Amino acid sequence: MAFNVRDQIMCNRFDLICAIGIDGNILQVSEAAVPILGYDSKELEGTSFITHVHPRDQKKTGQYLEQIENGKTPKDFLENCLLQRNGAPVNLIWSFSWLEEDQAHFGIGRKTAEQSQTHQQLRKQEELHKALMESGADMFALVDPQGGILHCGGAVFRTLGYGLEELLGRNVLSFVHPEDQPRILDIFRQLSEEENTSVIEFRCKTASGNWVWVETIGRNQLQNPYINALVLSSREITERIYHREQLQQREQQFRALFENNPDMILVEDRNGNILEANPTFLDTLHLSKEEVVNRHQSEFLPPEVAPVCEQKLREAFEGNKVSCEIELPGGSGQKVILHLSKIPIVVGEEVMAVYAVLRDVSEVALAQRTIQKQASELKNVFESITDAFFAVDKHWNFIFINDQFRQLLNLSPGGDQLGKNLWDVFPEDLGGQFYRQYQYAMATGTTVHFEAFLEKLGAWLEVKAYPSEEGLSVYFSDITEQIKSRQELEKLSLVASKTSNGVMIADAEGRAEWINQAFTNITGYELEEVVGEFPLELLKGPETDGHVLDQMLEKLKLAQPVSEEVLNYCKNGEKIWLNLDITPVLDENGQIAKFITIQTDVTFRKEIEASQIKMTQDLFHQNRDLQQFTYIVSHNLRAPVANALGLADLLTKVDKTSDVFEQALANLKKSVFKLDTILRDLSLVLSIRDKQEVLEKEPVSLADICEQAWQNFQESLSGCGGSMRFDIETGLSVKADRAYLFSIFYNLISNAIKYRSDHRPLQIEVKAYHIPEGKTIIFSDNGTGFDQAKAGNNVFKLYKRFHTNKQGRGIGLYLVKTQVEAMGGKIAVESKLNEGTRFIITLS
Structure with a gap:
């Protein structure tokens, strides 16, 4: 060039x-x-x-x-x-x-x-200034004396949401809340007339229509020849305004609570001087505020109470919230009981004052003392109550019975069992297990815990009896279902030991506790090798589906039964397919107590299923090969046959001694040679079909195949002004079927020519290079492309087309994908409308 x-x-x-x-x-x-x-x-x-x-x-x-x-x-x-x-x-x-x-x-x-x-x-300074402007929290604007916006920047766009074009030329007042506009006008007049600085707060409208509070500092720069404007620097303070209003509201609320609180409230300093007193305190003592404020708290307390209050004040000033009860003499010889709370008032980290809250709790205190006395007497009884409960005294007389006890023993709610003797109510238990256990607990002072069958109920009970100085406290629960489950498990173990299926019993955590002989026969593991192990992990191997195991575990955690077929491994490493039926066993509280697993060897059935799948795949591949053979016969032979026919016809019309005749004869030989090559490739395709997927691949030079396919389209490429470029590593070859590989390139070149763009010359590029997984071939063109999102998964499907303005059968890409996969490869496509298409093929 x-x-x-x-x-x-x-x-x-x-x-x-x-x-x-x-x-x-x-x-x-x-x-x-x-x-x-x-x-x-x-x-x-x-x-x-x-x-x-x-x-x-x-x-x-x-x-x-x-x-x-x-x-x-x-x-x-x-x-x-x-x-x-x-x-x-x-x-x-x-x-x-x-x-x-x-x-x-x-x-x-x-x-x-x-x-x-x-x-x-200079660029660094500009970038630094730009970064400070754009990243800062402040908004900047230059305005004329009438408020017209000349320039803006900083956080304006991020805070208010306007674009630059929405702000320039507008008046600042058009964004200001109507209630704030008169105040802003006055400040603008002052700024325009004097070289001063003003700080104002007002509401500004955002692009979304909301109002935000901003704080603005205005500076007069009208006399500065480089600026000649009013400079406004603003920052959003909506949250600060909100917190300020919240603080004012809280102060008002506190003042209302302080003034109207029914309790007596004082504010004291570190020395005990009263700084403030609420109306309740003043009314109670019949004093005015002037008579109370700045006087010491001890002046209003009896001498015996003052030291306690002073001690609590010192503790409060140490940052502790303290309380106590104090007694004051009242009328008619009765005492007034006040509950005193001292609450520190903390500013920053320092206690500045203390609230003293006094509440008359005389009636409540007396009631609580009575309740505490009664509660002390019944403390042991109530602490032992969980389910059904009763208590007897030293003489075996009932002193308490709860509703659960009455319901369990079918006693009437309003019955008169209280005060009666336990053995008179239940004479059938005299000398029985209940009698012996209760007598032992009462005699030794030892808590007893046992399980026993109650004939009167026909139920198993779990009993706990606690002796005390007052007598005996007993609570119990019905465990009939739990006992039945245990018995059923024992029976199941007996049955499981005789079955031919593998059976395993595991604890609530999933660890094996017991296996039958059939489990050992199937897996090769003995009982001592399995106990304490997680069976799913024990039998897992390299090809076990971990996803299926995870799903099983999730269901078992939810106490759901599981039935799955899983590939496991015996002790000797042999693969075995097992059908696992795992059933959770729940206790009376609905919690998992055990897992029972039944294992059935389904290896033989799985092998039969695999054989059936293989037969189906063989039939599918035979049918696919037949389709590909039909396509190659009807499509790939067309060009060399047409060339040969045309050249043969030409040879009959030109002088045999002319140069045209010699050239035509040479081209005819070339076409016949190409025809012979294709026929031999077709014979190989038939052989591949007959061998049912036993594809005999050979090393094939990618450069030779590309050259062979390109020669078939030289005339077409020249006619449309297209070009084809190869970028293939020297000596690069792939193990493939030659006919398949030729058909792939033939189809891709044909499609590129057919779907070329009318707005630019066609350019086809083929790249091929080594990758760790094998060899990658990238075939790309700059044609019309197609909408890949719209095409979806139909790109490589049979008879699917994406261009209505071009003739075609929609079979080319289907055959390309089928042939690539038949050779153990992969193919992917990337395409954009009006930009072109790229195919990525990976072969070994």
Whole structure:
């Protein structure tokens, strides 16, 4: 590719002028290369430009040139560092342009020194100012004396939500709450007439229609020739206003509570002087506020009470909330009992004063003392009550019976059992287990805990009896169902030991407690190897489905029965399919007590199922191969046959001695050779179908296959002005079926030509390279593409088409995917409408 630049430009000794080809090599460079880089221009021409750029700037330089090449104009010049012949760095600032006619970059570079440093310093200051403005919490605006907005920035847009175009030229008052506008007008007049500073608070309307409070500082800069405006600096204070109003409300509420509280309230300082007293205190003592405030608390207390109050005051000033009861003499010889609370008033971390709250609790205190006395007598009884409960005295007479006891023994709610003798009410228990246990507890003072069967109820009871000085307290619960479950488990163990299925009993945590002989026969594990282990983990192996095990565990945690078929491993490592039926056993409280697992060996059935699936897959692949064979016969043979027929017809019409005849005959031989190659490939396809997926793959050169497919479309590509570019690693080959691989490229090239864009020349690119998983082939074009989101999962389905303006059967991509997967590969597609399509194929 020639690049013509006038010699006098290239003789420039100050600026480095160069032309860079599309491949990145330097086509021509000015004589300034000698003083700037130390190279002769001839030494640089033909070398890669990027290799002369300092490594840290290579990526940036490449991206800059790519933007220029794609028609984008960067907002800044390119600044980079080149390396001189001796390795020394030299900084240049570049101006590049793209010459479409010559397909080359034209650049002019100039050394940067003080100019660059000054530019960078200014840029740094601008960026710093911009960052402070945009990241700060303050809003800034310049307005004229009438309030018209000249400029705004900072947090204006983030706080108020307006765009710049919605603010410039508008009057500030149009955003101010109507109630605040007169005040703002007055302040604007003052600012315009005087060089002063004003701080104002007002409500401002946001873009969403809400009102927020802002605090604004205004400064008069009308005489500053660089500003000539009023400068407003604002910050949102909505939350501060809200908290201030809340504080005012709380103060009002506190004052109302203080003034109207029915309790007596005082505020005391550290020395015990009264700072404030509420009306209740003043009315109770029949005093005025002047007679109370600034007097010591002890003046209003009996001498025997004052020391206690002073001690509580000291504790409160240490930051503790304290309380006590004090007794004062009352009328008719009765005492008044007051509940005194001292609450510290903390400001910051310092106690500034103390609230003293006095409440008359005389009646309540007397009632509580009576209740406490009674509660003390019944404390042991009530502490032992959980379910059914009764208490007897030393003579076995009932002193308390709860409702649960009456319900359990079917006693009438209003019965007269209280005061009666226990053995008179239950004479059948004399000499029985209940009698012996109760007598032992009473005689020894020892708590007893036992299980016994009560004939009268026909139920099993769990009993706990607590002896005390007053007698015996007994509570019990019905455990009939629990006993039955235990008995059932014992029976189950007996039955399980005789069954051919594996049976395991596990505790509530899932650890094995017992297995039958069949479990050992199936898995090879003995009882002592299993006890204490988690069976699901014990039998798990490399191919066990962990997801299924997790689902089973989640259900078992919810006490739900589970039935799953799981691939397990015997003790000797042999695979075995087991059907696991796991049933949780619940106790009387609905909690898991045990797990029972029944294991059935279904390995034989699973092998039969796998065999059936294999047969189904074989039938499916045979049918798929038949479809592919039909397609290859009808599609891939068409071009060489048509060429051969056309050339044969031409040979009958031209002079046998002419050059045309010789060329046509040569082309005919080439077409027949291609036809023979395709027929041999078809024979291989039939062989593959007959072998039912036993695909005999061979090393196939990707470059040869691409070249073979491309030759079939040379005329079509030339006719539409298209081109095809290959970027394939030298000697790269894949283990594949040649016919399949040819058909894949044939279909992809055909589709690219068919669905090319009318607005640009068709460009097809094939890349192939090694990856850890195998070889990746990327086939891309710049055609019309398709809407991938709309196509969804239908891209590779049979008879699915996405272009209504082109003829087709919708079979090509189906065959491509089928052939790729038949060779053990994978294929994916990426496409954008009006931009192009890219297929990614991975083969071994």
